[in-house]
């Protein structure tokens with residue numbers, strides 16, 4: 001917690017939070033991951049893993065053949081996460097299935113149809129609208145057809161920004177909101193996770209789904225990646 005606060009203070013724009021996500025928010029974000037017995041092996045991407053509270057919620061849902069890639073670009077968080085992978089009971093139980101990628105998601109190439117589930121913890125409202133659009137497009141392209149993308153937004157940030165920020169900042173925030181609304185209108189699953197009140201601050205979980213472009217059932221990225229007749233999916 002102290003480490004998170006220190007990083008939030010040092011780099012508020014990229015950390016974008018005053019506290020790590022609660023386990024309740026973590027569970028809301030990880031909800032598209034069904035119990036391992038009821039699905040095939042899955043590949044999961046978490047973006048902006050921080051100190052690993054959401055990583056833990058995802059890890060607790062991993063089955064034997066599943067894989068999780070956790071992207072985080074703040075070296076202080078990467079160190080904490082690497083240590084947690086050894087010491088935390090939930091994470092260490094599946095540490096062989098988790099890969100930490102210490103890079104910026106904006107620099108990281110993402111293969112098409114590589115993941116069944118993407119969980120983004122990025123502070124979208126601190127980014128430019130162009131960056132948010134580009135990230136959402138890349139995430140949806142990186143999902144198998146029907147794959148799930150979840151992310152969250154804190155409640156009340158727009159009115160707060162209107163009150164305390166410059167006009168340009170408030171306008172940027174509104175433009176980001178418009179991009180997020182547009183993607184929800186196109187790709188919203190109808191079953192969004194709703195509001196998580198037990199988080200500081202309370203947050204809304206948003207749930208998008210990649211279009212069903214062909215008849216490939218969700219839950220098959222790992223199997224497809226290994227399939228010899230799907231060379232474009234091999235990584």
Ligand SMILES: C[S@@+](CC[C@H](N)C(=O)[O-])C[C@H]1O[C@@H](n2cnc3c(N)ncnc32)[C@H](O)[C@@H]1O
Pocket residue numbers: 014015016017019020021047048049050051052053054055071072073074077103104105106121122123
């Ligand atoms: C709101 S915090 C979430 C942290 C953690 N997942 C949680 O929920 O408590 C956002 C995280 O995204 C990371 N982040 C921001 N921009 C990033 C980027 N371009 N690439 C990778 N990680 C990024 C920050 O360093 C921070 O850890």
